[in-house]
Amino acid sequence: MNQMYYNYFLIILLELYFLGSQKCRSYVVKNDKTLFVDVHNTPHKKIYLKRNSNSNTHNNNRRKTHIKNSNTNIEVQNRIISSKENEAYINKKIDEFSKYRIKDFSSKYTFFFPGQGEQFVTMGLDTYNTCKEAKDIYDRASKILGYNLMDVIKNGPEEKLKDSEIAQPSIYTVSIAAFEKLKKENSDIVNNLNLCMGYSLGEYAALTVAGALPFEEGVYLTKQRGISMQKCAQLHKMTTIAVVGLTLDIIHKLIEDVNKEMDDDILIVSYMTDKKFGLCGKSESMEYLNTLAKEKYKAVFTKKLQISGAFHSAYMFPAKSVLEKVLKEINFKKMNVPTLSNVDGFAYTDPNIIKQLLLLQLTSPIKIYKCLDTILQNGYETGYELGPGTINANLLRDVSKKKKTAIPYI
Numbered sequence: 001m002n003q004m005y006y007n008y009f010l011i012i013l014l015e016l017y018f019l020g021s022q023k024c025r026s027y028v029v030k031n032d033k034t035l036f037v038d039v040h041n042t043p044h045k046k047i048y049l050k051r052n053s054n055s056n057t058h059n060n061n062r063r064k065t066h067i068k069n070s071n072t073n074i075e076v077q078n079r080i081i082s083s084k085e086n087e088a089y090i091n092k093k094i095d096e097f098s099k100y101r102i103k104d105f106s107s108k109y110t111f112f113f114p115g116q117g118e119q120f121v122t123m124g125l126d127t128y129n130t131c132k133e134a135k136d137i138y139d140r141a142s143k144i145l146g147y148n149l150m151d152v153i154k155n156g157p158e159e160k161l162k163d164s165e166i167a168q169p170s171i172y173t174v175s176i177a178a179f180e181k182l183k184k185e186n187s188d189i190v191n192n193l194n195l196c197m198g199y200s201l202g203e204y205a206a207l208t209v210a211g212a213l214p215f216e217e218g219v220y221l222t223k224q225r226g227i228s229m230q231k232c233a234q235l236h237k238m239t240t241i242a243v244v245g246l247t248l249d250i251i252h253k254l255i256e257d258v259n260k261e262m263d264d265d266i267l268i269v270s271y272m273t274d275k276k277f278g279l280c281g282k283s284e285s286m287e288y289l290n291t292l293a294k295e296k297y298k299a300v301f302t303k304k305l306q307i308s309g310a311f312h313s314a315y316m317f318p319a320k321s322v323l324e325k326v327l328k329e330i331n332f333k334k335m336n337v338p339t340l341s342n343v344d345g346f347a348y349t350d351p352n353i354i355k356q357l358l359l360l361q362l363t364s365p366i367k368i369y370k371c372l373d374t375i376l377q378n379g380y381e382t383g384y385e386l387g388p389g390t391i392n393a394n395l396l397r398d399v400s401k402k403k404k405t406a407i408p409y410i
Helices: 003-019 083-100 125-130 132-145 149-155 158-162 164-185 187-191 202-209 215-235 248-262 283-295 314-328 351-363 368-376 391-399
Strands: 027-031 034-037 047-050 073-076 109-113 195-198 238-244 267-273 276-282 301-304 382-386 407-409
Touching: 083 314, 083 351, 109 202, 109 391, 125 132, 125 149, 125 164, 132 149, 132 164, 132 215, 149 158, 149 164, 158 164, 164 187, 164 202, 164 215, 164 382, 164 407, 195 202, 195 368, 202 215, 202 351, 215 314, 238 267, 238 283, 248 267, 248 276, 248 283, 267 368, 267 391, 276 283, 283 301, 314 351, 368 391, 382 391
Parallel strands: 109 195, 109 382, 382 407
Antiparallel strands: 027 034, 034 047, 047 073, 238 276, 238 301, 267 276
């Protein structure tokens, strides 16, 4: 048996192991670089994984080489579930996770981490130039990614940084580099850290700082997450808009009006405050929603978000299977401090539950308002937002009666 077929045989064994009780319908070698996997015993739930034969990310080698780079191309097929199916599944899983929640903890010193959409050209450049430990973070990330990350951040262009494949590992790396700089300049606050919270993608940086996710694994993971989400976005041309100044009941009326007029299924994908929500739908429907929100319902303002698809909705369903495979390769460690989940706003420390919550986060609307409320209810005094932008600091100030916020740090 030559080496190529031997490798495919090993991959098939790994896939059978990962899928457990789920039956693999077929494995077909399409060419020397592509493996076709039908992961369910149905004709319509399929994932296509394209493996570069020159890549160092093969399952059997990547763990031993500590992920030298992550040049694995992922494609997902057009397959989603209905929003009602998705909502029912999410609620069921949240109920199951309730017994793992941490109830006795402090948020006195909390670190916050931004998500996609906060990226900008030159972010973190000063830290890269002035902090040796931070520069080392960028260099390590570049080895995993297979390109010079700081060159991309420094030179852009902005459109390139918007691509999820680039944006997600970039923001993650900038956040961890900022943490390394803070650790050097103010070790006391780092040593007294009580809690971590990330906005969407920011959960991965939060888990790294909490001690659960090693940095190299985090770079690899966020890149693969970004690729799969980008593929989903290409399948479904969606727009996400933030609507500010309307209560939840008015938001539901707005959605009902747009769905009726445009024959669409507008979804709430983020609950940022009690009067700030992220909504997604087809581009033409969102143009109508944008107008209606301001003219009929008197929204304070609306803003198109710098993300490439309907993140945190049923439209991300195909990416979920891809991310699940990647997560199974990674051994999360015991956390030093709890992290908050965007799925339900509660604190967790069990790394196995965190994996499941990260999967659920892809298709679940994120409850940022609930996370911030949890922080304010547990003795919050001081916090740092590590990475680009001030999304968490701004939202915290909005929901805090005493206008508490966090210190931006990049």
